Amino acid sequence: MRVKGTSARAWIGAALGAALLLAAVGCTSNNNAGNAGDGNQASESANTGQNAAKNGQAAVKTASIDEQPSTVWYELFVRSFYDTNGDGIGDLNGVTQKLDYLKDLGVEGIWLMPINASPSYHGYDVTDYYSVNPQYGTMDDMKKMLDEAHKRGIKVIMDLVVNHTSKEHPWFKEAAADPNSKYRSWYTFKDASGQLPGDGATGGNPWHSSGGYKYLGVFWEGMPDLNFDEPAVRAEMIKAGQFWLDQGLDGFRLDAAKHIYGDFKSTINTPDVQKKNQAWWQEFRAGLNEKKKDAYLVGEVWDSPVIVAPYLDKALDSGFNFDLATKLLSAADTETNPDVAFSLDRVYGMYEQSSGGTFVDATFLANHDQNRAMSVLKGNLDHAKMAAALQFTLPGNPFIYYGEEIGMQGMKPDEAIREPMPWYAAKEGGEGQTKWEASRYWKEGANVETQLKDENSLLAFYKELIAWRKELPALRNGGIKEYKIDNPQIGSYLRVTADDQVLVVHNMSGTEQKVQLTEGEFAEIAKQSKEGATLDGAALVLPAYSTVVLH
Numbered sequence: 001m002r003v004k005g006t007s008a009r010a011w012i013g014a015a016l017g018a019a020l021l022l023a024a025v026g027c028t029s030n031n032n033a034g035n036a037g038d039g040n041q042a043s044e045s046a047n048t049g050q051n052a053a054k055n056g057q058a059a060v061k062t063a064s065i066d067e068q069p070s071t072v073w074y075e076l077f078v079r080s081f082y083d084t085n086g087d088g089i090g091d092l093n094g095v096t097q098k099l100d101y102l103k104d105l106g107v108e109g110i111w112l113m114p115i116n117a118s119p120s121y122h123g124y125d126v127t128d129y130y131s132v133n134p135q136y137g138t139m140d141d142m143k144k145m146l147d148e149a150h151k152r153g154i155k156v157i158m159d160l161v162v163n164h165t166s167k168e169h170p171w172f173k174e175a176a177a178d179p180n181s182k183y184r185s186w187y188t189f190k191d192a193s194g195q196l197p198g199d200g201a202t203g204g205n206p207w208h209s210s211g212g213y214k215y216l217g218v219f220w221e222g223m224p225d226l227n228f229d230e231p232a233v234r235a236e237m238i239k240a241g242q243f244w245l246d247q248g249l250d251g252f253r254l255d256a257a258k259h260i261y262g263d264f265k266s267t268i269n270t271p272d273v274q275k276k277n278q279a280w281w282q283e284f285r286a287g288l289n290e291k292k293k294d295a296y297l298v299g300e301v302w303d304s305p306v307i308v309a310p311y312l313d314k315a316l317d318s319g320f321n322f323d324l325a326t327k328l329l330s331a332a333d334t335e336t337n338p339d340v341a342f343s344l345d346r347v348y349g350m351y352e353q354s355s356g357g358t359f360v361d362a363t364f365l366a367n368h369d370q371n372r373a374m375s376v377l378k379g380n381l382d383h384a385k386m387a388a389a390l391q392f393t394l395p396g397n398p399f400i401y402y403g404e405e406i407g408m409q410g411m412k413p414d415e416a417i418r419e420p421m422p423w424y425a426a427k428e429g430g431e432g433q434t435k436w437e438a439s440r441y442w443k444e445g446a447n448v449e450t451q452l453k454d455e456n457s458l459l460a461f462y463k464e465l466i467a468w469r470k471e472l473p474a475l476r477n478g479g480i481k482e483y484k485i486d487n488p489q490i491g492s493y494l495r496v497t498a499d500d501q502v503l504v505v506h507n508m509s510g511t512e513q514k515v516q517l518t519e520g521e522f523a524e525i526a527k528q529s530k531e532g533a534t535l536d537g538a539a540l541v542l543p544a545y546s547t548v549v550l551h
């Protein structure tokens with residue numbers, strides 16, 4: 001359902017053209033230095049592209065409402081979640097056992113981090129695309145979990161890591177051992193004596209020695225890149241995707257989506273590479289459509305929205321909004337207006353154009369490659385609540401990283417941002433507590449048991465925010481429009497559907513704030529996160545660290 005002004009197409013077309021032009025100009029500064037190790041990048045996303053887009057579109061008027069029917073998702077690391085066979089390692093039966101916890105929280109979809117067979121703890125280097133990591137259980141356990149999730153109205157997607165395999169994958173082992181193997185062309189081998197570009201897209205030299213040859217592995221020598229110019233590779237990965245849809249999966253989170261062809265810093269954002277990436281994901285989508293037309297595809301395109309946009313054209317449904325995550329945490333940390341409505345409205349106009357109106361943004365505060373939100377916010381509960389209040393009153397599919405809802409902390413290295421989910425008040429835990437690694441960031445009170453009993457807990461607040469979304473269609477599915485209030489500690493925006501609108505106002509600060517709205521625009525406070533908010537005519541009073549939704 002889209003609502004448009006008469007000249008929407010023209011305006012947005014001009015905006016898209018300007019944005020893409022500026023993106024191309026600024027592209028070389030948009031690469032991210034990454035850390036090798038798990039197939040994901042580590043640095044913060046560069047903002048250059050979005051700033052360029054914003055400047056380029058400053059004169060463009062908004063003329064459309066991009067409704068985004070949304071779903072609340074939960075990113076879950078099986079190894080750290082819940083253990084049912086006593087080995088200290090989380091498993092699929094553990095996910096099944098905790099579905100009621102997720103349902104109670106209000107979660108409508110789960111993203112499972114990799115569950116395929118893999119030699120690593122994280123699983124981003126796969127050795128068999130058609131099996132479940134035996135530490136996590138069996139295919140029957142997987143199917144049972146899917147059934148139970150679906151019974152509760154919870155969808156399940158999983159990481160599908162197709163950019164590279166593990167070095168231990170039988171395909172690579174055969175390819176490396178025998179230059180005449182049929183798998184040789186599935187990877188990129190070059191004569192070791194030749195000159196090879198050394199500017200790997202995630203930092204460092206991406207070429208690794210094997211016999212008298214070198215092979216391409218952009219993230220790490222243990223993760224050789226698959227060659228997507230080889231038709232058999234494309235066919236195989238579509239087959240793998242179809243296989244999992246046949247098992248009952250509802251879609252995929254696509255790791256390293258821009259690195260399929262984006263191997264080198266000097267070329268990653270060139271039109272040629274972007275077109276090839278787009279063409280591959282379109283082919284993948286078309287292949288999945290043969291099995292399930294509404295399979296949900298969300299991609300890790302760790303870049304600014306102008307780079308994400310082409311992936312939404314008959315390929316992905318969503319790209320994670322890395323720029324937004326940084327802005328939301330920063331706004332909560334500094335107690336200032338995040339000022340995101342203007343740029344989001346423009347970005348959604350661009351996505352609308354690129355996707356033909358089918359995109360949904362994917363919002364988050366932090367993921368498995370980043371320092372945990374509560375650590376970025378220095379353990380400040382008020383700030384964590386404000387960051388959540390921002391995320392859950394914005395458009396798009398909100399993704400919660402497991403443990404974020406109880407204020408789990410963790411700073412890199414990666415193992416420390418993927419620690420066991422603390423279910424119990426006692427540090428030693430109890431039944432089902434995972435123990436595959438020691439918890440370096442365990443904190444008193446940051447656990448499920450304690451917070452379930454506390455109506456002022458972060459967990460209770462997440463539940464409340466999710467409930468708001470379910471009650472107010474404009475909050476759940478509406479587009480966003482700018483609404484300016486002249487106070488640097490107040491964040492505000494309209495959420496708009498075809499036949500409804502609400503005004504969201506956040507007091508980011510630790511002191512009560514009084515603001516003046518336009519007379520007669522809003523009649524009542526529909527939701528408030530704290531007692532004490534009042535609307536008297538056009539005068540709105542907000543308690544410290546609070547959010548109101550006006551109708």
Ligand SMILES: [Ca+2]
Binds near residue numbers: 083084086087135
């Ligand atoms: Ca286990």
